[in-house]
Amino acid sequence: MLILSCPSKLWMLEEMLRKCLPQALVVHGTVMNINRGNPAGYEVIVDSWPKFKAVLTRPRREVALDNSDLYANVYTAFYHDFDVYRSVILDTDVINWAQTFRIQGNQDGVYQVSQNAAAIKKVQLSATFYITYLHPNPNKLAVHQLDPGFTLSTLNASHVQLLNETWPYGGNEQSRRFLANMVQYFFSACILDPDGQPISWSVMDPLGAMGHGYTLPAHRRKHYLAVAGRSLAMKAHAAGYPIYGHVALDNFHMQGINERRGYQKLSELCHICSIHPEI
Numbered sequence: 370m371l372i373l374s375c376p377s378k379l380w381m382l383e384e385m386l387r388k389c390l391p392q393a394l395v396v397h398g399t400v401m402n403i404n405r406g407n408p409a410g411y412e413v414i415v416d417s418w419p420k421f422k423a424v425l426t427r428p429r430r431e432v433a434l435d436n437s438d439l440y441a442n443v444y445t446a447f448y449h450d451f452d453v454y455r456s457v458i459l460d461t462d463v464i465n466w467a468q469t470f471r472i473q474g475n476q477d478g479v480y481q482v483s484q485n486a487a488a489i490k491k492v493q494l495s496a497t498f499y500i501t502y503l504h505p506n507p508n509k510l511a512v513h514q515l516d517p518g519f520t521l522s523t524l525n526a527s528h529v530q531l532l533n534e535t536w537p538y539g540g541n542e543q544s545r546r547f548l549a550n551m552v553q554y555f556f557s558a559c560i561l562d563p564d565g566q567p568i569s570w571s572v573m574d575p576l577g578a579m580g581h582g583y584t585l586p587a588h589r590r591k592h593y594l595a596v597a598g599r600s601l602a603m604k605a606h607a608a609g610y611p612i613y614g615h616v617a618l619d620n621f622h623m624q625g626i627n628e629r630r631g632y633q634k635l636s637e638l639c640h641i642c643s644i645h646p647e648i
């Protein structure tokens with residue numbers, strides 16, 4: 370087991386993972402962010418180098434200080450060899466089982482091994498599955514004009530409270546910290562109303578996904594997300610990121626929007642496994 374900390378190896382890993390897209394999307398996106406300043410404070414673990422069979426990203430110990438923080442304690446996983454991946458998770462100390470954490474990946478084995486771990490390590494597992502969408506060419510996203518008085522901008526610290534209040538998975542201090550970190554360090558786009566208040570937005574997450582798409586109910590279906598989403602996608606695309614995001618299985622409205630905008634649905638779902646140590 371190796372912690373890959375040498376910058377040249379991490380750049381090499383990014384290139385290797387790029388050849389494993391789309392299955393490796395979440396690990397690749399995380400490694401891209403690690404290689405560009407690592408604002409979320411993650412690190413990379415491989416079973417061997419350079420011919421790795423399993424790769425994980427995890428928060429550094431000094432970042433994962435709060436054992437109950439499901440927003441900060443995020444692992445991502447990709448493997449070439451299921452048995453090696455299983456062994457990395459179950460037979461080494463790569464995972465801190467005393468913590469609540471999420472592990473995310475687009476391969477079925479990520480869920481299977483989490484199920485095994487729940488039984489063996491006596492932890493609780495709740496798994497959620499999302500559809501992952503990838504845009505092959507964001508230059509083709511439609512251009513829409515904003516109504517007079519509305520402007521395209523980027524999110525800042527003064528908007529975090531609104532994001533936290535409106536995010537279905539937010540509303541607490543840990544989610545506020547997580548959103549504040551994203552708004553400060555990652556690409557974002559928003560539409561401001563004539564009073565300068567955000568009414569629609571999207572922001573990249575630490576895994577390189579385009580996320581948190583939201584439009585205030587009074588302003589929906591006026592292509593505000595289309596404008597904010599396109600702006601975010603173009604910034605990320607210019608910086609070399611694949612343009613991808615996840616949508617809940619029951620969010621048919623957003624699935625329709627993505628499909629009409631040319632996003633392609635991956636055959637593998639994104640598995641988000643949340644692990645809770647038994648109390």
Ligand SMILES: CC(C)(COP(=O)(O)OP(=O)(O)OC[C@H]1O[C@@H](n2cnc3c(N)ncnc32)[C@H](O)[C@@H]1OP(=O)(O)O)[C@@H](O)C(=O)NCCC(=O)NCCS
Nearest residue numbers: 569582583584589590591592593594595615616623626629
């Ligand atoms: C999903 C959401 C962000 C969309 O924001 P929005 O600003 O309304 O989106 P847009 O105006 O850019 O696009 C709306 C689409 O719905 C279409 N639409 C308009 N009226 C519609 C109707 N009555 N029924 C279904 N679709 C309709 C529009 O034509 C447009 O599609 P098009 O681009 O193909 O023309 C917004 O509904 C929202 O905040 N929902 C809750 C949070 C959420 O689900 N976020 C996504 C998480 S992955």
